[in-house]
Amino acid sequence: MRIGIFGTGAMATALGTHWTNAGHELRVAGRGRWAEVAAFADAVLLAIPADAVFEVLPQAGPLRGKVLIDCTNQPGPTGTEPPPGTPVATRIAAAAPGAHVVKAFNLASADVWRKPPATLTVPLCGDDPAALDAVRTLVRDVGCTPVLGGGLDRAHLLEATAAFAIGLWFAGEDAQAILVSADG
Ligand SMILES: NC(=O)c1ccc[n+]([C@@H]2O[C@H](COP(=O)([O-])OP(=O)(O)OC[C@H]3O[C@@H](n4cnc5c(N)ncnc54)[C@H](OP(=O)(O)O)[C@@H]3O)[C@@H](O)[C@H]2O)c1
Structure with a gap:
């Protein structure tokens, strides 16, 4: 895949x-070259602050048919709540007509993604079957297991879950421990 x-x-x-x-071709844009990188890519990971996404997308050229992977978390006013209003993933879809937005990778920290445990399951929310398949491949290439979380209309739940977990971490609690099953 061209990423x-x-x-x-x-x-x-x-x-x-x-x-x-995993053998994918990558091009990276930082503070410029957005359109060049987007034109090259089948899938674009939006690994910038959520607010920056809405400054950058208008400079990224045509995005119709591209997979946009939204891993952003946008802290609300207290830093540990989701911001009020329209979810980021929904706003991205509105800002990039014809692109296929998939919310993914926002629930674990960059430290976890560097060396994820093989047991890590990664929920995806998106509407386009081919885009979801592409992101499933990218999850597996990170060494994890993808799971469908529903359509893009459920991406706000991933954003809220991240905000809730971040709130627990800020309070010094073990966010992972809240979802342990009966057999551990
Ligand atoms: N870090 C995590 O653990 C984690 C986990 C899950 C999700 N996320 C989400 O992933 C996204 C990236 O996080 P990160 O931790 O990788 O951030 P990061 O290490 O701070 O990198 C942010 C990148 O965005 C660029 N950037 C910042 N403001 C920009 C602007 N106004 N216009 C264009 N580019 C801008 C930065 O460029 P400069 O270097 O030039 O400033 C940098 O390349 C965020 O939305 C975050 O919420 C992060």
């Missing part, structure tokens, strides 16, 4: 390293 990454930070590096190792 574009917007952003050169922690998430771009962590996920991009796995995808390069």
Whole structure:
């Protein structure tokens, strides 16, 4: 797959390293070259702050038919709540008509993505079957198991889940422990 990454930070590096190792072709854009990288790519990882996404998308050229992977988390006013209003993934879909948005990779930290446990399951929310298949491949190439979380209309649940977990981490709690099953 030809993968574009917007952003050169922690998430771009962590996920991009796995995808390069899996044999994908990668081009990365940081503070420019958005349109060049988007034109090259079948799938673009938006690894920049959520607010920045809406500054960058208008500069990214035609995105119709591209898979846009939204891994963003946007902290609300307290830093540990989802922001009020329309979910980021929904706003991305509105800002990039014809693109296929898939929300994924937002629930674990970049440190986890660098070396994820093989047991890690990655929920995806999106509407386009081919785009979801492409992101399933990219999840497997990171060494994890994809699971369908529903359509893009459920992406707000992933955004809220991340905000809830981040709130627990900020409070010094073990966010993972809240979802342990009866047999451990
Ligand atoms: N880090 C995590 O653990 C984690 C986990 C899940 C989801 N996420 C989400 O993933 C996304 C990327 O996070 P990250 O941790 O990789 O961030 P990061 O390490 O801080 O990197 C952010 C990248 O975005 C660029 N950027 C910042 N503001 C920009 C702007 N206004 N216009 C264009 N580019 C801009 C930065 O460029 P410069 O270097 O030039 O500033 C950098 O390349 C965020 O939406 C975050 O919520 C992060």
